[in-house]
Amino acid sequence: QQQVKQSPQSLIVQKGGISIINCAYENTAFDYFPWYQQFPGKGPALLIAIRPDVSEKKEGRFTISFNKSAKQFSLHIMDSQPGDSATYFCAGGGSNYKLTFGKGTLLTVNP
Amino acid sequence: DSGVTQTPKHLITATGQRVTLRCSPRSGDLSVYWYQQSLDQGLQFLIQYYNGEERAKGNILERFSAQQFPDLHSELNLSSLELGDSALYFCASSARTGRADTQYFGPGTRLTVL
Numbered sequence: 001q002q003q004v005k006q007s008p009q010s011l012i013v014q015k016g017g018i019s020i021i022n023c024a025y026e027n028t029a030f031d032y033f034p035w036y037q038q039f040p041g042k043g044p045a046l047l048i049a050i051r052p053d054v055s056e057k058k059e060g061r062f063t064i065s066f067n068k069s070a071k072q073f074s075l076h077i078m079d080s081q082p083g084d085s086a087t088y089f090c091a092g093g094g095s096n097y098k099l100t101f102g103k104g105t106l107l108t109v110n111p
Numbered sequence: 112d113s114g115v116t117q118t119p120k121h122l123i124t125a126t127g128q129r130v131t132l133r134c135s136p137r138s139g140d141l142s143v144y145w146y147q148q149s150l151d152q153g154l155q156f157l158i159q160y161y162n163g164e165e166r167a168k169g170n171i172l173e174r175f176s177a178q179q180f181p182d183l184h185s186e187l188n189l190s191s192l193e194l195g196d197s198a199l200y201f202c203a204s205s206a207r208t209g210r211a212d213t214q215y216f217g218p219g220t221r222l223t224v225l
Contacts, residue, residue, distance in 0.1 A: 098159060
């Protein structure tokens with residue numbers, strides 16, 4: 001019950017377009033869902049996170065949508081820019097503090 | 112800059128050898144986590160320490176061990192190294208809030224086993 005399934009594995013978007021990455025989790029004890037952004041040669045950095053008491057959270061061009069009944073959440077990047085090209089990881093965490101990560105999505109934004 | 116430091120940045124060694132990776136958490140953070148990142152397995156949780164005590168174990172091999180010292184820095188020891196141990200090893204830290212919260216990742220150590 002620890003898996004977090006992330007899709008797609010890779011995504012190519014044109015500059016100005018919307019990037020959408022989806023995740024599904026199994027563990028109903030998860031109560032924290034962060035998204036991390038990782039550039040080549042760097043460590044993952046927190047982008048945005050949500051707790052299940054809200055269905056949506058927006059920070060600038062980044063929005064998390066959360067569907068508790070479906071056990072799914074997604075990251076939307078509006079007005080995607082070439083500088084957004086990176087690998088994105090979703091994760092789920094519960095009371096044991098541990099995060100379970102998805103496999104990652106390689107996003108490429110073409111100019 | 113996340114405030115988490117890791118040394119060394121790169122490590123090249125031979126099969127059968129033993130190495131030690133070091134991590135200093137953000138100031139004030141009591142929890143340290145170790146992750147292994149490889150192309151095929153993604154980010155795999157290895158082990159967590161909180162204020163010197165082991166709190167959770169993930170997919171950590173018996174050849175690997177870790178500890179957290181009184182000054183809260185942590186070391187990950189990898190022994191009897193195999194080619195398949197080549198990967199990026201990340202340390203992350205968080206403040207204890209009673210539930211899962213933001214983990215701040217260090218820049219990682221790239222281990223190459225030849």
